[in-house]
Amino acid sequence: MNEPYSPTTPRPISTSSPSTMKMFMCFLSVFIIAQFIGTVLFCLYLHMKLDKVELEMNLQEDYLFLRKIQKCRKPEGAGSSFLDCKEIINRLENLLIKDVNVNTDGARPEKQKDDRQQPISAHLMGFKNSTKSVSVLQWQKTGYAPTSKLISYEGGKLKVEKEGLYYIYSQVSFCTKPVPGAPFTVFVYLNLPSESDRLLLKGQDTHSSSSSRVYCALQSTHLGGVFELRQGDVVFVNVTDSTQVNYDHGNTYFGMFKLY
Structure with a gap:
């Protein structure tokens, strides 16, 4: 008996689930x-390790170079056949010359540093250039107390070229009249071109009551104070009667110096 033919049913192809594929892709991305x-x-x-190694090598090279210089300075090292002391000394001289050339190029920073370290000050002594009474006392520079370039003098007045806190001082010696009268007054003014001069310091001394046989009863008034000055400010000294001022050496002077 013939059996009917029936084709075999194909087995289903197994496929991975979508969740497994998604997990695999996530794992691959994270990896x-x-x-x-x-x-x-x-x-x-x-990179950091190479920089550190390079720095250590440079330091070691500098250390070895210094050691060679130290050995060459010794008598036994100078004649050693293992060291070329002449070449080492030439390298050292070239380095020193290069450093000097860098410091002296352009604005010469060493010179500027010296200028900044110089004190900003001026000290003047009294100078009589007229027998008549003057409105502003006159002064002259002294060799033992040079004036800074940042303080200029002209016409009895000191002008500051750099703002800051200054100590201003003055002493005026004078001869009193034999007959007592009005007090002798010393003024220190700040000159303001756009307005009236501002009084900074003032000192007074009464005339002595000495007899008429005394030609000059010498007295003095000293003033001093700290003031904030701007660039371009001008300071001068005035008295009630300039004909009485005594200009002997050390008796009458005027100056200032910058505190900071």
């Missing part, structure tokens, strides 16, 4: 990102 980050961190570490 790639972690590998990239690790590579970057390793490159940074290697």
